[in-house]
Amino acid sequence: MKPLTLRRVLWSCALLAAVLLGIVLLALRLGAVPFSFADLGQNLWWLVSGHREKISTDFRLIMVDIRLPRILLGIVVGAALSVAGAGFQALLRNPLADPYVLGVSSGAALGAILALLAAPAIPLMTPAAAFLGAAATIAGVYFLGRRQGQLDSGTLLLAGIVMASFLSAMIMFLMTTLASRELRGISFWLMGDLSTSIPRGLLWILVVGFLAAAGAILTTASDLNVLLAGEREALHLGVDVTRVKLVVYISASVLTGLAVSVSGAIGYVGLLVPHVMRMFFGSDYRLLIPTSALGGAIAIVLADTLARTLIAPTELPVGAMTAMAGAPVFIYLLRRRLA
Amino acid sequence: MSETTSLTEARPAPSTQHHPPHLRINVEQASYAYSPRKKAAPLFTLEATTFQAREREFVAILGPNASGKSTLLRLIAGAIAPLSGRVELDGFETCHLDVRTRAQRIALVQQESPLIFPIRAGDYVLQGRHPHGRSLWFEKDEDFAIAENALAQVGAEHLRDRWMHEISGGEKQRVVLARALAQRPLVLLLDEPTLHLDIRAQIDLLCRLRRLADEHRYTVIEVTHDLGLAAEFADQVVLLHRGKCLRVGPPAAVYQRELLEQVFEVPLEIEAGPAGRPRVIVQGRRQETAHPQG
Numbered sequence: 001m002k003p004l005t006l007r008r009v010l011w012s013c014a015l016l017a018a019v020l021l022g023i024v025l026l027a028l029r030l031g032a033v034p035f036s037f038a039d040l041g042q043n044l045w046w047l048v049s050g051h052r053e054k055i056s057t058d059f060r061l062i063m064v065d066i067r068l069p070r071i072l073l074g075i076v077v078g079a080a081l082s083v084a085g086a087g088f089q090a091l092l093r094n095p096l097a098d099p100y101v102l103g104v105s106s107g108a109a110l111g112a113i114l115a116l117l118a119a120p121a122i123p124l125m126t127p128a129a130a131f132l133g134a135a136a137t138i139a140g141v142y143f144l145g146r147r148q149g150q151l152d153s154g155t156l157l158l159a160g161i162v163m164a165s166f167l168s169a170m171i172m173f174l175m176t177t178l179a180s181r182e183l184r185g186i187s188f189w190l191m192g193d194l195s196t197s198i199p200r201g202l203l204w205i206l207v208v209g210f211l212a213a214a215g216a217i218l219t220t221a222s223d224l225n226v227l228l229a230g231e232r233e234a235l236h237l238g239v240d241v242t243r244v245k246l247v248v249y250i251s252a253s254v255l256t257g258l259a260v261s262v263s264g265a266i267g268y269v270g271l272l273v274p275h276v277m278r279m280f281f282g283s284d285y286r287l288l289i290p291t292s293a294l295g296g297a298i299a300i301v302l303a304d305t306l307a308r309t310l311i312a313p314t315e316l317p318v319g320a321m322t323a324m325a326g327a328p329v330f331i332y333l334l335r336r337r338l339a
Numbered sequence: 340m341s342e343t344t345s346l347t348e349a350r351p352a353p354s355t356q357h358h359p360p361h362l363r364i365n366v367e368q369a370s371y372a373y374s375p376r377k378k379a380a381p382l383f384t385l386e387a388t389t390f391q392a393r394e395r396e397f398v399a400i401l402g403p404n405a406s407g408k409s410t411l412l413r414l415i416a417g418a419i420a421p422l423s424g425r426v427e428l429d430g431f432e433t434c435h436l437d438v439r440t441r442a443q444r445i446a447l448v449q450q451e452s453p454l455i456f457p458i459r460a461g462d463y464v465l466q467g468r469h470p471h472g473r474s475l476w477f478e479k480d481e482d483f484a485i486a487e488n489a490l491a492q493v494g495a496e497h498l499r500d501r502w503m504h505e506i507s508g509g510e511k512q513r514v515v516l517a518r519a520l521a522q523r524p525l526v527l528l529l530d531e532p533t534l535h536l537d538i539r540a541q542i543d544l545l546c547r548l549r550r551l552a553d554e555h556r557y558t559v560i561e562v563t564h565d566l567g568l569a570a571e572f573a574d575q576v577v578l579l580h581r582g583k584c585l586r587v588g589p590p591a592a593v594y595q596r597e598l599l600e601q602v603f604e605v606p607l608e609i610e611a612g613p614a615g616r617p618r619v620i621v622q623g624r625r626q627e628t629a630h631p632q633g
Contacts, residue, residue, distance in 0.1 A: 005477055093455050222476065226466050230452030236416060237522070238442030238470025283456040286477070 009287050016294035020075070023298055027071050027305040032313060033062050069203065074194050074304045074318075075297040076206050077263045078273075080255040082296025083214045085270020086288055087252035090224040091245055092142070093231060094153050095275070096333060099134070099256040100267030101157070103164030107137025108260035109189040110167050113174055124205070131257030137163060138253060192266030192319030194304050202262065209258050213251040214293060220244045221285040228283075266300070266319045268326020273299050275333065360393040363526055363558040364415060368424035371410055385410045387424055388584040390577050394525070397552045398560045399569035401593075402579035403603055408562040409530055411579065415560060416447045416528055428526065442470035446519035448529040451511070454503055460514045461499040464489055467521025489520040493547060509540030516544070520551070527551065529561040533568065541565075545572045566603070566619045570594060570612075578602065591615050 028044075029035055035043075043059045046052065055064070081099060088097040088104070099105045111133025115125045141163055145156030168190055175186045187193065217224075223244045227234045235241050259266070273295045274288060281287050303321040310316065369388050372381035385407040392398045400408045413419050414426050417433030426433050428444060436444070446467070467489065468482040490496050493513040498506055503514065512532060519527055527548070533541040549572050552559045563569050569576055570590040578586040578593050580602040586593045594617035596609050605621055612618040 003478060003483060095455055222469065222472070226469050228456055229454060229458060229463065229466060230449075232449055232452055233447070235418060235438065236442055236445070236447040236449075237466060238439040240438050278456070283458070284462075 004284055004286060009290060012281055012287060013290050013294060016291055016298065020294055020298050020301070023301050023305070024071055024075075027301050028063060028067050030305055030309050031062070031067060033058070035059070035063070066197070069197060069200070070194055070304070071301055072203060073198065073206075073262060074300040076203070076210050077194070077259045077266065078269055078296035078298070078300030079214070079293040080206075080210050080259040080296070081266060081269040082273035082292040082299070083217060083289055084252040084255035084259070086274040086285070086292045087217050087248045087255070088138070088270065089274060090228055090285065091248045091252065092145075092151060092156060093228060094151075094156055096153070096157055096271065096330065097160075098268060098271035098330075099252075099259075100265055100269075101164070101271060101330065102138065102141050102160030103162075103167055104134045104137045104141070104160075104253070104256050105192075105260050105265035105267065106164045106167035106171065106190075108134040108257045109265050110171055110174075111136075111257070112261045113171060113189060117174070117178060123202070127205075127209070127258050127261040129257075130261035131254050134256040134260070135250070135253040137167065138249065187317050187319075188264040190265060190319075191317040191323070192260075192264040193317040194263050194300075195308070195315055195317075198262050206258055206262060209254065213254040213258075214289065216247055216251040218286075218289050220247050221289055224248070224285040228285075264317075264319065267323045268330065269296055269299055269322050271333075272322070272326045272329050275329065360395050362391055362393050363396075363428060364392040364560065365425070365427040365430075366390050366411075366415065367427070369411075369414055369421040369426050370423045371414060371419060372422050373410070383407070383410070383582060385414075385579075385582045386584065388577070388579075389424075390575070390584075390587045392526075392558045392560055392575070394556045394558050395552050396558055396574050397549060397572060398558075398575045398577060399573035400560065400562045400577045400579065401564065401566070401569050403564055405581070406579040406602075407582040408564075408579055411577070412447075412528055412530055412560070412562050415526075416445055417441050418447075439470045442522060442524075444524055445526045445528060446522040446524035448512075448515050448519050448527070448532055450530055450534065451515075457502050457504060459499070460495065460501050460503055460506065461486065461490070463503055463514055464499075464517045464521050467518040470522060485523065486517075486521050489517040490514070492520055492551070493517045508535050509537065509543070512536060512540070512544060513547075516547070524557070526558045526560065529559070531562055531564070533563065533565065541568060548572070566594075566599065566607075570617050570619060590617055594619065 025037070025040065029037060029040055043055050043063065046054045047064065085098045088099065088102065089095055108130040111129040111131070112126045115129030119125050141156065141160045144159035144163070145151055147155055171189050172186065175189070188196070223234070223239045226237050226239050227241065227244060231241065274292045277288055277291045277295050281291050299322070300318065303325070304318045307316040307318045307321045367389055371385040373383045374381040388411060390398070400411055402408050414421055415433060417426070417436055420434035428436070433441060433445065464486045465478060465482065468478060468485060472478070472482070487496070490499055493516050495510065495513045495517055498510055498514060503511065506514070532544055536544065545568060548559050548561070551557045573590060575588065576590050576593045577584060585602065586598065594609050596607065599609070599619070600607060607622055608620045610618045610620065
């Protein structure tokens, strides 16, 4: 019994935050226009210390307007998807649960597309509709995955995969028949992409929404630990099972909806990151949720940097990178489970 | 050992030796009906059942499969509300107790749930402290001491750092019991705790439960279909048959040949054993008749 203390949580987070900072600096530096680290440091210092007038025009155009917002977006999206993945894994008591695999991301994408078609002018409509799409999908998968009142792991995954493919077909249909300027490309919605710039105001809404939803899941962290060791027992160990599941259900759907509405359906991050974090830090949710958030940020920023530099000047969608890394891990986990 | 201080802290003032043992569980004309859909005819009913359990008492809810044993246990645990009648713990209806309060007073050892992420036995036992903490909280030294103590009480200190999925069935059942003890409850409920254990592990577990009742004032209520072990260890037997409570009383009073033959549907004989405890001898050539339907 290694006691989990606040100190251990903070140290683990500090370690990951340092890694994230390193990756961010690397991501800022890499690209068509290279900057030296010295230049980068100098200009960044001016940026954060308020001496904006000293920053060179080049730097402002490339760093402040393009690379930095894209990295920030990647951080929030990665953190949101990973915490959502960890949440769904607890909610469904299934280590293979992930917003993308279960079709939740596709549901959110469909919701977002419908909102863009119906009311492109209303600003918060897209994330709200994406949340509704995510919530409806996970509810559908949950009921389809039940057999004789029990949540069956295999049935659940199959239901999710079929749901994902059905929803992707719907997206294809809508995109092909209703070509609209408001919609982004088809690969944005199906694979995920961080290359489109979003308004700065929306980025802040995203951050606030993420903090609220991830914080809500964090408050149930120790309940989730008990829930994972057995749902029937959790009730008799003082866990208000209905309330906890509702909190996680809504929060994880919000997180997925937020991420998908700005970046499309980026896959496997929610599966991959919590598992890697479990390997390093153990499966206690009080530690897993903050470390997953940071780990997800690291994963997406890294994947996006690779996506835009590997075969530059052509850019890969970031979802292609995460799927290339995530799908083999999914298979590995599936095989190990069934062994 | 902080045993005595923590015990008095976690429980109400213990009754003194001179008074009769404190009445803990009062089941009064409690009934329940289970139907798969709201308007469908009930699939299963538990008819009005009445019995009491005091502190230090070991009660066996006895009956063949599908006799309503687990339903009665869930009623006592407060997981379901009775259709009529009352189920009380120290005068409060268990189904109306707040989830946390209930978990501080009643511990339920259920049949095994699959674990989806590996967990060490020590951390598993520590979960028993959950009802005593706040939602986002780190265990205190006291919680670790209580968990250690609970492991020691079931003789499983050596399992503390082992993974739950790597230890034997008997060891696992002891760790699950330790988690229940870490809740520091007043009442221990167990759903067929000896089901998958070999005979040595069965006797070992029941001896521990007997000792917990005698020495630590627990009220122990277990569901079982094992006639022999119930007669050997229980103070009181609640005999159920097809959703009816047929008899409540000490084993010697409940164990009557015709009655048990009718309930368990096998020919058997009853002898008087030592200490007034009956002994059941199952007749017939078929060896599996101790489990008539399963």
